[in-house]
Amino acid sequence: MDIVRTTRERLYRTDAIVLKRQDFGEADRVLTVLTPTHGKLRVVAKGVRRTSSRKAGHIELFSQSEMLLAKGRSMDVITQAQAINLFRALHDDLLRFTYASYFAELADKFLEENDTHQDVYVLLREALEELVGEASDARLPLLGRFFELRLLGLVGYQPELFVCAHCKTPLEARDQFFSASAGGVLCPACRLTERDAMSLPLTTLKVLRFVQTRDYPEVRQLALSQEIHQDLERLLLRYLTHVLERQLKSPEFLELVRRQALGEPVRVRSSS
Numbered sequence: 001m002d003i004v005r006t007t008r009e010r011l012y013r014t015d016a017i018v019l020k021r022q023d024f025g026e027a028d029r030v031l032t033v034l035t036p037t038h039g040k041l042r043v044v045a046k047g048v049r050r051t052s053s054r055k056a057g058h059i060e061l062f063s064q065s066e067m068l069l070a071k072g073r074s075m076d077v078i079t080q081a082q083a084i085n086l087f088r089a090l091h092d093d094l095l096r097f098t099y100a101s102y103f104a105e106l107a108d109k110f111l112e113e114n115d116t117h118q119d120v121y122v123l124l125r126e127a128l129e130e131l132v133g134e135a136s137d138a139r140l141p142l143l144g145r146f147f148e149l150r151l152l153g154l155v156g157y158q159p160e161l162f163v164c165a166h167c168k169t170p171l172e173a174r175d176q177f178f179s180a181s182a183g184g185v186l187c188p189a190c191r192l193t194e195r196d197a198m199s200l201p202l203t204t205l206k207v208l209r210f211v212q213t214r215d216y217p218e219v220r221q222l223a224l225s226q227e228i229h230q231d232l233e234r235l236l237l238r239y240l241t242h243v244l245e246r247q248l249k250s251p252e253f254l255e256l257v258r259r260q261a262l263g264e265p266v267r268v269r270s271s272s
């Protein structure tokens with residue numbers, strides 16, 4: 001009886017989304033998964049690279065599944081997995097696949113292992129659902145910006161968009177500046193307090209506020225000029241990079257894929 005009880009105590013059930021996977025040993029994989037109640041975990045899927053594996057089809061990249069995990073000494077082990085949503089369409093569309101990779105990378109980078117953030121799990125799941133459901137490629141950048149701003153807010157790095165990040169004065173309706181190191185918008189009087197201050201047109205600031213405070217069904221209705229799209233993307237990438245204190249891998253690749261998908265010229269950015 002004791003043995004049965006011990007075994008049961010070592011097992012736990014959770015939903016999980018696969019963020020990342022790595023081959024391990026002869027036939028195993030190590031998965032980084034995001035769960036609603038156990039946070040981010042690194043878990044082992046044994047034997048899944050064998051063609052006979054029954055688990056393999058349920059733990060593909062980005063899939064959401066219900067897993068039965070056994071506590072292990074260093075990493076927990078997947079004993080059963082049942083797919084809830086494979087998000088299969090993401091694997092047939094390079095642009096959407098790249099967005100999904102970017103979202104997964106951000107969630108992975110912003111969360112520590114075992115750091116429970118049910119709201120981030122829900123955000124990621126809904127973003128993957130939107131990626132599959134959204135018919136228009138042109139709307140995907142808005143989904144990207146929405147995901148970035150929501151995630152930043154949920155993990156405690158919401159950029160300040162309503163008062164000056166330096167002097168705390170409410171911002172006037174005019175062009176402003178943005179500084180990643182200040183953590184948000186700087187008023188014209190404070191722009192010189194941070195070396196990385198970049199100009200922020202009022203229209204772009206208004207869009208940022210809209211995306212930060214509204215739900216996605218409203219955000220996806222926005223019709224923005226290419227210039228504003230680029231402003232938003234550049235500003236948020238700079239801020240995310242600053243917060244993470246390291247260069248993200250996916251955005252440049254995403255930019256290449258997006259330009260190709262929209263038939264725009266592909267420019268190779270020099271790294272500065």
Ligand SMILES: [Zn+2]
Nearest residue numbers: 164167187190
């Ligand atoms: Zn100020």
